[in-house]
Amino acid sequence: MAGKTSWLESGLVILGTAGPTGLTIDKLVAATGLSTGSFYHHFSGMPGYKSALLGYFEEQHTTRYLREIEAADLDPRGRLELLIDLVLEDDEPASIEVAVRAWALDDPIAAAAKERVDNTRLGVLRTLLMDCGYAEDAAEETAQILYLLVLGAGNVLPTVPPERLRILCRRVLS
Template sequence: MAGKGLWLASGLAILGATGPAGLTLDRLVAATGLTTGSFYHHFAGISGYKADLLEHFEEVHTMRHVREVTAAEGLDARGRLELLLDLVLQDDEPARLETAIRSWAIDDPAAAEVKQRIDAVRLGFLRKLLRESGYGETDAIQTARILYLLMLGASNMLPVVPPEELRILAERVLS
């Protein structure tokens, strides 16, 4: 991975490890092994970088999942819910990132706006899948919120709740 992609992937790793205060140019240069000239070639300063990083987070940890699940041919609505759960639980990076993004959104209106949009997309997509699975509107809204809050709450627990346990809890909500 070279150039812009490396800067963004490194930024997510730093954000997950150190929180928003860790997103400094010095730390990014050290993590990527690239030059500050390369950074300024790809981004309009640190504020431009942070805006791109938020968009990258939204793409990788929300929109990519929505596209994959929507495109899954041959799966009924319950199967698409299972696929979404698989995608969300397949790695442990998002748990720390979710906490860091929410922390960032407390003090930064741009981060708060992106986080609100991500939450709305995720909850709306869950609600849609639940409706297609036969849930009534009110039950779909409430169950989507419960599932979402389960995942967000788990990302704040220490020790970390393992993906296998989260799957069992999510299945219990869905049964």
């Protein structure tokens, strides 16, 4: 299984630095140090690999956070703050998020995955905010503001440091 994970982790790095067109078997082989045979052992070609990579992106950049906040013995505000901290402490570059969004512009499978991820993230934020006492409309609006704030920060240069984003998120929530 380590081989499969290596392929997927390397794919996210390549995606973040070279974009979706940079995802080639040659680049993946060079990045992982594994063989082409290993690639085909784990994936049924590039379409299967790209589908697995989108699933891995969703797992690493959404689902694992949700598991952590659900497992935490915290009140709703504590879970919301934990979620913000987990996202902002993630050492994965924002360029991966940007690259997946760019990929989604031209690929219906990537678009469907990105839409699912966005809906999941916004739904969790909305639910946490309603659990904190926000009215449904206010929870929806605040969830969108927080989400767009974090996403937008990944699209500016120089990048916004996590400490600054944390302050801005707290400002929105105050």
